[in-house]
Amino acid sequence: MSQPPLKPEELTVPVPGGDLAVLRWPADQPGAPTVVAVHGITANGLAWYEIARRLAGRVTLLAPDLRGRGASRSVAGPYGLARHADDVAALVAALGAGPVTVVGHSMGAWVTALTAVRYPELVRRVLLVDGALSFPLPEGVREEDALAAVLGPALARLSMTFPDRAAYREFWQRHPAFDGSWSDGIDAYTQRDLVGAEPELRSSCVLEAVQTDGAQVLLDREAAGAVHRLPCPAELLWAERGLLDEPQGLYDHQRIELSGLDGDRVPAALVPDTNHYSILWGEAGADQIVRRLLADVSAAG
Template identity: 80%
Template sequence: MSKSLLQPEVLTVPVPGGDLAVLRWPATVPEAPTVVAVHGITANGLAWFEVARRLAGRATLLAPDLRGRGASRAVEGPYGLARHADDVAALITALDLGPTVVAGHSMGAWVTALAAVRHPELVSRVVLVDGGVSFPLPEGVHEGDALAAVLGPALARLSMTFPDRDAYRAFWQQHPAFDADWSEEIDAYTQRDLVGTEPELRSSCVLEAVQTDGAQVLLDEEAGAAVHRLPCPGELLWAERGLLDEPQALYDSKRIAAAGLDPARVVTASLVPDTNHYSILWGRAGAEAVVRGLLGEGPVAG
């Protein structure tokens, strides 16, 4: 399949409060499965472009824009991880997919685990990509400060305006986790986020949605417990580096061991070398690991 940008189909699914926009990359082989992929807190469905390319038609990939983001910006609240999990269930139900493999990146991993727990009849397996496993905040750390520290520029941009699309492109090209991998596909993903008109373009992300969802990633007991209550097999993949490409990643082997994951639920937990929080989706090593998870092929040996 060509390295050039894959153009997904766009469909909508009714959910409480509006119509959820869903990107669809169709399979090209007979009787291929359908998988659902859930993006992170300030992202949109196009974040899964490289996974779609490397699936190479072996599965249909459905990637919604979560409510309050992208083309689902107008879907009304309330927001929250459980609401997104129920939206994923509504998508699976509306398209009559039956038990489905669901993957989630970053915040989407918590949403994915919650979807499985809340709707076990609809989810057959989960793939959690650099997210889904919670740890208590350090004593004395406020949730707002923790959220800003974790998300960095991704959160700061929500209060910014941009005079034109080139200015927004330049903003993202300066991001330390993006600059080395910049491509036509990453450009399209970031540009999908823009709404408004020049000279006042802004992110599509609704600030209330991000604040609500972010606080729940950090503190919500139901969301934190979901990975420990999975009713189906799960796979966890984590990046070697962090959100700003820094050596301190969200997870490491010690933190994963301390989480006490049930091996009967999270059947594999694997580091994906040479990836950061973002390139685990669109770098070669990361996207191939995610594809293997989606297709049930397991981690690469060695």
């Protein structure tokens, strides 16, 4: 069902290399808590549109476009997960919002965990959504091959051009993860990614940023270890299926065990009937995320 457009405020926060673009959905009541939401590797702040809609003003939601993406594409490198964590911390400090809950999806979950480890005074709780866990590669699988498998579809999109906005919309509507679930929010999110002029529109994502960040998701020891050193309460939600809606998701019970996650410190919960994207956009996943964020708000109150 189509929903009324939900337009956030657009802010900028100075960071080394430029001004970071931040989307802000304000709370309805003064003094409401703040949640910072961190998107995935080729996404942008409007990835959190559906979460913002369901939160319905009960918190202030801040969602940056990470450097090298969206309206932050001109923020200079160097890139990397620690740099993104520094940017998230700068955002919280600049807006005087801390300590906050931070929620991250996919690569954003690694950034979220790193932010909590590097800036414990600014983060009081984290929610990790289908990300943040690294686990040993299967025997015989090279790191380079695993990286190519993870980044391949994303890198292919970054090399493409589109004659108009309708063509980009049609490209995403054919994506297996969005099959039958198109919405105004997904449309706004995907359209935010476009830069350039017709007939050569392209993704806003900077190739170097995606390559650097993707390599660190798989290979960086600090990033891999962050989830095991969290100084605050945390929880992981994981999707049943993968990026292309394939049966094997990023995680399963065996992979979570192999990661060495301490389930007492960071409980991990499967969200059934979700894929890597629909855990944010579909009813089942979005409801779980919002329920946990609001439970945290109630506990804080």
